[in-house]
Amino acid sequence: MQADPRVFLMGEDVGRYGGAYAVSLGLLEEFGPERIRDTPLSESAFVGAGIGAALNGLRPIVEIMTVNFSLLALDQILNTAATIRHMSGGQFSVPVIIRMATGAGRQLAAQHSHSLENWYAHIPGLRVVAPATLEDARGMLTTALTCPDPVVIFEHATLYNLEGELPADAGAVDLRRAAIRRSGKDLTLITYGGSLPKCMDAATQLAAAGIDAEVIDLRSLRPLDDQTLLASVARTRRFVVVDEGWRSGSLAGELIARITETAFYDLDAAPVRVCSEEVPIPYAKHLEEAALPQTDKIVRAAQTVMNRG
Structure with missing residues (x-):
């Protein structure tokens, strides 16, 4: 966000609260409400807004609190973000990033413990990644911000407490390689x-x-x-x-x-x-x-x- 003024973050509780998992803690104070946007509790609406922003030259990062809530925006992701490049004959791209917490292991019961990565990996037109290290958590986001296509990032919630030192020159990683x-x-x-x-x-x-x-x-x-x-x-x-x-x-x-x-x-x-x-x-x-x-x-x-x- 410091390097590219087109980048902004939007989602539920990403601003004043600092994110459901404290991922965006302090960003509102640094970048202000224009670039750290708290949204209404309507995944379809704010994912759609992110798609529209991407079509108009911005680089939105849309945070969905947990993967089960992404089902409320599935029409936007599947029928809009993933298909516009194809349906426009390559005239338009949708460089939107959609991040979400996934997985179980936190005693959040049946409605907040899904692992639905395979659903999204099934959809042509999307890039789907899952970081498992600190380097990839940062590097994948860096690379995704240069991608012309929608990127869905699945962040396993049990990994949010990982701690470590990242080198000062830590940067992009190849999204295509295991x-x-x-x-x-x-x-x-x-x-x-x-x-x-x-x-x-x-x-x-x-x-x-x-x-x-x-x-x-x-x-x-x-x-x-x-x-x-x-x-x-x-x-x-x-x-x-x-x-x-x-x-x-x-x-x-x-x-x-x-x-x-x-x-x-x-x-x-x-x-x-x-x-x-x-x-x-x-x-x-x-x-x-x-x-x-x-x-x-x-x-x-x-x-x-x-x-x-």
């Missing part, structure tokens, strides 16, 4: 967002048992970085996909299909996916934990793929 967060030779763990720390913990436990796991952070959910995935699986010959979405119709299923369509004969074992249980996410902490992918489930899945389960 990242190998841990190298390994025995199997590949594929994940994104809030499940990355669990996969890293699982890889540490597997290493203690003599299994060398590679961990891939997808980062971009649309487009998917097939090249990095296929190269990893060609080396390890086994893989597990960890996805907090529900198993039926999951992004994990798409990843397994893509990899096996291309690399079936490279595999030494059938792939396994670790997803949330097929239930509305419970409120009770022990039930919520039981419903979600956890480190022990990932370890067991990896052992199964290694024929040690």
Whole structure:
């Protein structure tokens, strides 16, 4: 926002309150109410306003408090933002950024614990990303502000408390590339967002048992970085996909299909996916934990793929 006066932030409670997760704390005082805009509780209205602003040369960042509220703006996102470039024959672009908190693990019960990234990754015309590190949380936003197309950023709410130091020259990151967060030779763990720390913990436990796991952070959910995935699986010959979405119709299923369509004969074992249980996410902490992918489930899945389960 300091570098580009066209950039402004809008959404529910982003101003005086500082954001539902304190993401915009202090920005109202620095940039004023013209650029930090509190909106009415109408997702369809303010997402539509963001699309209109983008069409008129501004660079809006639209914050939707949690992913379930984005369903109230789905018509604007799917039928307008994602299609205008195509329907105008390339005459118009919609450089809007839509950020939202996603995921469970905070005891917010069934209506505020969704992982619907796969819904948006299904839509041509959108770019969909999911940061899992401090560098990506900043760098993806920097890159998205230069993108001519709508970018949807899914920020897992359990990661908001991450702390660390960013280098002074931290800047843009490639929105199209997955990242190998841990190298390994025995199997590949594929994940994104809030499940990355669990996969890293699982890889540490597997290493203690003599299994060398590679961990891939997808980062971009649309487009998917097939090249990095296929190269990893060609080396390890086994893989597990960890996805907090529900198993039926999951992004994990798409990843397994893509990899096996291309690399079936490279595999030494059938792939396994670790997803949330097929239930509305419970409120009770022990039930919520039981419903979600956890480190022990990932370890067991990896052992199964290694024929040690």
